[in-house]
Amino acid sequence: MKELGKSLLVTGFGYELSELWERNMILFKRLTKITQGVRRIGSAAVDLCHVACGKVDGFWEYELHPWDTAAGILIVEEAGGNVSQMDGSAYSIFDNQILTSNSLIHEDMKRVINS
Template sequence: MTQEPDSGFLQHLGNVINDVHLKHFGKLRPDQVDLKRRRDLLTAADTETEQAVIEAIHRRWPDHSILAEETGAHLGPGEYCWIIDPVDGTTNFARGLPVFACSVALCRQGEPVLGLVEVPCLRERFTAARGKGAYLNGTRLKVSDVPDVSSALLATGFPYIRNEVSRNNVDNFSRLVLMCHDMRRWGVASVDLAYVAAGRFDGYWELYLKPWDVAAGALLVREAGGTITDFSGGDDWLFGENCVATNGRLHGELLGLLSGTEPDYKPWGREFEARIRGR
């Protein structure tokens, strides 16, 4: 009988990811960087990392489904689906900035049960298993206890389609940066979520995210005692393209400040959601 995926396998994946990322970081040639669309890059590291992760998974569990940023959906009949962002923060990677990650989550009937956010240049490996906690390099994580937005270090990001949509988060940023203790913008959603789980950030929100941006980080936040919802306070954060993640204490306040600013177009990926959730 084949063993079910567990945190031990996440350690193996982290090693695979490290090898590929560090092989390419700081060494990309111009012909190894492509533009998928405005502000949306693709590098040799993206394609090679995604292939290596999928191969590692399918060597053990060939019947598991895959939803990956670069190669798309390969959905089978089973209840397990791996959601993969091979390089989250590709612009940072391509420009030699060391804050980037690979995000890998295993979902069972649409709910994350394992999560890995690998940050090679910072030597940080964030892992989580449902019901078993979230960890950074083996040390258990706990969200912060900051009670309100005025005291909070918040994080957010801006979509690469920000010139194409009216609700592009600029207004939210302009308001909240004046209200909170301070604000950060890494351009790496999975790291932002991992930092909420680690208590480094107290809250995070973003629009137009895809499942591979949030699946692993969301499990980290939950397992560290935090809260993640969509902008309305519901659970449509995986495919709904909007999420709010906090330490829980300031969640209601932040939701109130973001009310009515969710994406103004039909979210991507609804055709996959029912199949991944098994309904």
């Protein structure tokens, strides 16, 4: 999908009620209002593969570990998608936040997340 308003997104969140959990709930609400929907599957690795194959258009999450994203980011990048931190800076598997997309909506997602 080329337009954020017509896209389907996915996110994840843990069970611990932290400041990042609260921030993610705000983003969940904000992005649900302006997209076709936001899903929660429960596995960052699966979410990343869904971005790569086009089942969803974008994914963001906080409080991740290297094993959550190491394989998935390679799959997204090889499929032509974008992978970054929420602010658009380069992503490392040691970062605790991620933003990925089909590359067509990446800038729009970043703008909404950081507004």
